Amino acid sequence: xxxxxxxxxWIGAGVAVLGVAVxxxxxxxxxxxxxxxxxxxxxxxxxxxxxxxRIGGLVEEGSLKRTPNSVDVTFVVTDTAQRVPVxxxxxxxxxxxxxxxxVAQGSLGxxxxxxxxxxxxKHDENYMPPEAAHAIDQAQKGQGxxxxxxxxxx
Amino acid sequence: xxxxxFSSPATFYPxxxxxxxxxAWSAALLAIAGLWIGxxxxxxxxxxxxxxxxxxxxxxxAWMSMFIYLVMGFWSVLALAFNTRLSAMMAQSLVPTxxxxxxxxxxxxxxxxxxxxxxxxxxxxxxxxxxxxxxxxFGVMALRNAIDDPRRADRACAVLTIxxxxxxxxxxxxxxxxxxLHQGASVSLTAAPRMASIMLIGMLVMAFAAWFYTIAxxxxxxxxxxxxxxxxASWISALPGLAGALR
Amino acid sequence: xxDFLAMGGYGFFVWGAYGVTAVVVIAELSSLRARRRAAAQLxxxxxxxxxxx
Numbered sequence: 001x002x003x004x005x006x007x008x009x010w011i012g013a014g015v016a017v018l019g020v021a022v023x024x025x026x027x028x029x030x031x032x033x034x035x036x037x038x039x040x041x042x043x044x045x046x047x048x049x050x051x052x053x054r055i056g057g058l059v060e061e062g063s064l065k066r067t068p069n070s071v072d073v074t075f076v077v078t079d080t081a082q083r084v085p086v087x088x089x090x091x092x093x094x095x096x097x098x099x100x101x102x103v104a105q106g107s108l109g110x111x112x113x114x115x116x117x118x119x120x121x122k123h124d125e126n127y128m129p130p131e132a133a134h135a136i137d138q139a140q141k142g143q144g145x146x147x148x149x150x151x152x153x154x
Numbered sequence: 155x156x157x158x159x160f161s162s163p164a165t166f167y168p169x170x171x172x173x174x175x176x177x178a179w180s181a182a183l184l185a186i187a188g189l190w191i192g193x194x195x196x197x198x199x200x201x202x203x204x205x206x207x208x209x210x211x212x213x214x215x216a217w218m219s220m221f222i223y224l225v226m227g228f229w230s231v232l233a234l235a236f237n238t239r240l241s242a243m244m245a246q247s248l249v250p251t252x253x254x255x256x257x258x259x260x261x262x263x264x265x266x267x268x269x270x271x272x273x274x275x276x277x278x279x280x281x282x283x284x285x286x287x288x289x290x291x292f293g294v295m296a297l298r299n300a301i302d303d304p305r306r307a308d309r310a311c312a313v314l315t316i317x318x319x320x321x322x323x324x325x326x327x328x329x330x331x332x333x334x335l336h337q338g339a340s341v342s343l344t345a346a347p348r349m350a351s352i353m354l355i356g357m358l359v360m361a362f363a364a365w366f367y368t369i370a371x372x373x374x375x376x377x378x379x380x381x382x383x384x385x386x387a388s389w390i391s392a393l394p395g396l397a398g399a400l401r
Numbered sequence: 402x403x404d405f406l407a408m409g410g411y412g413f414f415v416w417g418a419y420g421v422t423a424v425v426v427i428a429e430l431s432s433l434r435a436r437r438r439a440a441a442q443l444x445x446x447x448x449x450x451x452x453x454x
Contacts (some may be wrong), residue, residue, distance in 0.1 A: 010296055010297075010299045010300035011300045013296045013300075014293055014296035014297050014300055017289050017292050017293045017296055018289075018293055020289060021286050021289040021290065021293065024282060024285060024286055024289070025282075025286060035276070035277075035278040035279065035332065035333050035334045035335050036333045036335075037333070038333070056333060092272070093269075093270070093271060093272025094203075094269055094270065094272075095201060095202065095270050095271070095272075096272070097201075100201075103271075103335055118272075118273070119272065120271045120272045120273055120276065120335060121270060121271050121272055122271065122335055122337070123201055123202065123270055123271070123337060124337055124338075124348075125337040125338045125339060125340040125348050126340070126348045126349070127199050127202075127206055127209070127340060127348070127349040127350060127353050128199070128200055128349070128350040128353075129197035129198065129199070129200060129350055130197075130198065130199075130200040132200070132350060133200030133201070134200075193405075198409065203409045203410075203411060204408040204409035204410075204411050204415060205408070205409075205411040205414055205415065207408070207415050208414065208415055208418045208419075211418060211419065211422050212418070215422075250429065251429065254425055254426075254429055257425065258421070258422050258425060261418065261421055261422075262418040262421075262422065265414040265415075265417045265418045266414065266418065268414060269411050269414050367426075371429065371430070371433060374433055374437060375433055375436070375437075377437065377440075378433070378436045378437045378440040379440075381437075381440035381441055381443070381444040382440045382443065382444075385440075385443055385444040385447045386447050386448075390444050390447070391447075393444075396441055396444060396445045
């Protein structure tokens with residue numbers, strides 16, 4: 001292969017790589033830069049209307065209900081200000097727990113229920129042994145849920 | 155002693171060769187210590203169980219993927235500003251290792267995300283910008299290979315590296331600027347670490363291992379780059395042991 | 402020992418992460434070794450100013 005051909009091949013590869021990178025950036029800026037919307041944003045109609053989006057928040061304590069002998073579940077996503085009921089049919093991730101962070105993809109029905117097609121667990125950035133977590137739990141009893149997995153919307 | 159003499163490849167070559175093994179052995183010892191802490195000493199995590207142990211490679215390699223790019227940017231600025239050969243070679247020597255660190259960060263992140271979040275991949279701002287970083291490393295490598303004249307390639311790669319550096323703060327602050335699936339930083343300069351101390355120690359030891367590994371590998375690679383690019387220089391023929399490479 | 406390998410059910414993910422890391426690090430080290438050797442051979446085979454008649 002001639003040096004000129006080799007150079008053209010590399011320039012082509014470079015342009016292709018740059019093109020993919022730009023496409024990724026545009027894709028991210030267009031719709032996914034905000035990965036999820038909080039229940040407050042949904043209540044204020046800041047979430048996209050008429051197309052699927054993601055909702056994020058905490059799974060409200062005591063809201064998780066499983067239909068026996070099926071994978072159908074319902075739970076409520078809350079940011080402690082607003083709450084959105086979610087309907088989902090499928091397996092939940094290991095870290096999905098009441099009082100913990102969750103991100104669900106789907107669309108909002110006219111009945112105000114969010115029909116999820118995918119449910120992801122959003123864990124926080126704390127790492128500690130179970131005994132330490134238990135001790136903190138005991139100390140914090142009655143002080144409400146931790147909001148460390150939630151972000152204020154910009 | 156004049157530090158500027160080290161900007162000459164002829165002076166730097168033996169110095170790099172002397173320095174690299176120290177960093178390589180330190181990296182190996184630190185990695186052994188870090189893995190021992192990570193698997194034998196550090197307890198299990200309260201919410202993620204044993205899956206969190208991926209953190210001991212994920213976070214150090216993710217840090218290095220960004221840090222290496224910043225160091226490349228530093229050398230690129232020097233290369234453009236002072237037109238020094240060695241700065242450009244130092245930047246060049248870091249590119250493959252930067253790509254490697256970025257790949258490992260993405261790979262381990264995927265294997266960590268599946269059991270914890272429930273997905274290997276999501277187009278959230280942190281992960282997308284880290285993927286763009288991988289493509290930037292590939293782009294610099296492709297650009298280098300596309301240009302035959304090494305000095306022109308130096309300048310082109312320096313410009314691309316500096317322009318791409320805008321991505322680094324985007325990666326780092328993405329978890330603060332936007333709602334992301336990725337959690338916030340457990341360790342930062344401004345807040346107390348949000349990790350049990352033995353877990354943090356294991357992670358920091360692994361971070362130093364990754365750091366020293368990168369230094370050792372880039373010193374060895376810059377030696378090869380110097381040989382490739384200055385092979386006709388008279389000082390090369392005076393190097394001891396070079397003729398032995400033919401046997 | 403089996404408990405250690407199982408990683409509480411996360412063995413595939415933990416060892417998949419560490420295993421691939423080990424593989425790519427070894428790949429980088431061996432390709433670097435080959436590059437250094439090739440560069441040294443190339444430099445040693447070049448006619449240098451002193452060698453020229």
